[in-house]
Amino acid sequence: MDSIFGVVVAAGRSVRMGQGVNKQFLPLSGLPVLARSLQVFEEAVPVKGYVLVMAEGEVDRASRLARQEWGCRKLLAVVPGGERRQDSVRKGLEALPAEAEIVLVHDGARPLVGVEELVAVASEAARWGAATLAVPVKDTVKEAGTDGFVVRTLPREALWLTQTPQAFRYSLLREAHQRAEAEKFTATDDASLVEALGHRVKLVPGSYRNIKITTPEDLAVAEALLRAPSITGDDQRG
Ligand SMILES: Nc1ccn([C@@H]2O[C@H](COP(=O)(O)OP(=O)(O)OP(=O)(O)O)[C@@H](O)[C@H]2O)c(=O)n1
Numbered sequence: 001m002d003s004i005f006g007v008v009v010a011a012g013r014s015v016r017m018g019q020g021v022n023k024q025f026l027p028l029s030g031l032p033v034l035a036r037s038l039q040v041f042e043e044a045v046p047v048k049g050y051v052l053v054m055a056e057g058e059v060d061r062a063s064r065l066a067r068q069e070w071g072c073r074k075l076l077a078v079v080p081g082g083e084r085r086q087d088s089v090r091k092g093l094e095a096l097p098a099e100a101e102i103v104l105v106h107d108g109a110r111p112l113v114g115v116e117e118l119v120a121v122a123s124e125a126a127r128w129g130a131a132t133l134a135v136p137v138k139d140t141v142k143e144a145g146t147d148g149f150v151v152r153t154l155p156r157e158a159l160w161l162t163q164t165p166q167a168f169r170y171s172l173l174r175e176a177h178q179r180a181e182a183e184k185f186t187a188t189d190d191a192s193l194v195e196a197l198g199h200r201v202k203l204v205p206g207s208y209r210n211i212k213i214t215t216p217e218d219l220a221v222a223e224a225l226l227r228a229p230s231i232t233g234d235d236q237r238g
């Protein structure tokens with residue numbers, strides 16, 4: 001059995017949430033978004049431990065809340081993040097113990113992921129080296145020009161929305177981050193950095209419930225989903 005660890009990033013600025021606070025501290029059905037995200041790592045038995053990445057000024061607060069109020073027992077360290085998401089992930093990776101073989105990278109802003117999804121993506125990473133949860137696109141996607149007109153319509157059958165956790169062999173993800181640093185390459189997810197190495201990333205079908213809390217309406221949607229645990233919408237492909 002591979003040694004599985006996690007990195008949860010929550011060091012962003014929450015600009016699109018527009019409330020002037022870290023969105024991951026906002027309450028979601030009575031519990032902060034971040035507490036819910038960490039709970040999944042606590043409950044996933046194969047996960048041995050995880051590192052939390054926070055903005056520099058929130059490290060102490062998050063550490064106290066997680067350990068004293070949210071009951072986080074597998075939390076190994078809370079470390080300061082960086083300017084870009086990938087900087088925060090890199091700093092989290094550097095704080096993992098040497099025994100880490102598989103690493104799950106998760107957005108603190110995705111509180112609705114299920115334990116079984118987390119375990120599934122880790123298991124695919126153990127097999128393929130790199131894997132990400134993803135769901136098929138439901139809308140028709142247009143590529144636009146700077147003039148605001150459509151350039152082309154993309155073939156929907158081939159399009160997936162990627163989520164987190166994304167899981168990787170630790171050595172592969174470290175190499176991908178080091179290469180991105182050396183080549184000044186920025187990407188919005190870790191899978192892209194691994195793809196840039198020429199390594200294949202396995203898509204693991206996830207759930208439409210696993211939304212990212214980005215704008216205010218996402219909180220309302222997440223509240224509704226928590227009230228209706230049986231709604232998944234995962235069969236609605238087309
Ligand atoms: N420098 C950064 C940027 C983002 N994140 C984290 O990466 C996840 C996904 O990012 P996103 O949802 O875009 O969060 P923000 O960057 O905070 O959002 P915004 O662009 O609206 O400021 C979030 O959990 C966020 O806290 C991070 O740890 N460090």
Ligand SMILES: C[C@](O)(CO)[C@H](O)COP(=O)(O)O
Binds near residue numbers: 189190212
């Ligand atoms: C990692 C991610 O959640 C996958 O969908 C997403 O790319 C994060 O992007 P953001 O711009 O930081 O929201």
